[in-house]
Amino acid sequence: MNMRTLTDEQREIWATDGYLHLSGVLDADEVQSLSDQVDGVRKQPGWEPLSGMLPRGHYGWVEQCADQDPEAFMDRRDLMPYGADFINLMDRPEVFDLVVDIMGPNILFSMSQAIVRASTHEFPGYTHTDGGEGLREIRVTETSRPIAMKALYLLSDVTEDDAGAFTVYPGSHFRPLPFKRDPPLNPHSPGCVQLKGKAGDCFLFPHALWHGPAPNHSGKARKTLLYNYCQLFVRAYDFGAVPTHLLDQMTPRQRRLIGDLGHDFRPGDYFYVPEDQAQVITGSTG
């Protein structure tokens, strides 16, 4: 199967700025459908951050989102149980092909998330790298594949500053995040850029890029989906074990991406990859 690869221009932008903006990955109907489905997720049980009740970055089980207003804040993890459209976004060719070009074929799908950033003056935004306390201190060199990266899909337009934009510090993926700085870096610190985009666009970025959400004073909610990929030797962080109850809804490639290696676990797995790994991930047996 012929997979897309980065253009020379994209390769240079990825290497220097540390992110890519892909326009029009989802069409208007897909955006509407996914947006409606995110609203539907609000009514269903799942993993939410439980503000103030759990340590930072941890999620707890809720029967439904605390606020049922579709314009209110929501941060739902592990979207795979919510239907085929969320599963299929895992290897959406326009995005996934580029992820494979960047990361190589020895990868896992490690996390999915739907975030609604409400319009409010109470949230100032923040800046971080991905992967928690461990990964924030690890950066690879210019010639290396990333350890982990994300695809962020916009489900609403972001056309102005302080409208909940995804913010980045271009080129910061090669520098240590000054996470002890007081006051902390934020979306208005020097060097931070608020990325504008249309619903259906996608941003790609590695875990090491300094990034985060801008505040949203726009009067309307900003909705995104996030899909995270990591090298196979790093673990997924949406599930403690392969979600076997979902396997019959997935293609061979999707099953491999969520960690199904085709046999029960044995020592050496994930560090050393199955012999058909490249064929499965590039789709030639998928």
Ligand SMILES: O=C(O)CCC(=O)C(=O)O
């Ligand atoms: O855009 C957001 O709301 C958060 C995105 C982000 O910072 C992340 O995925 O780590």
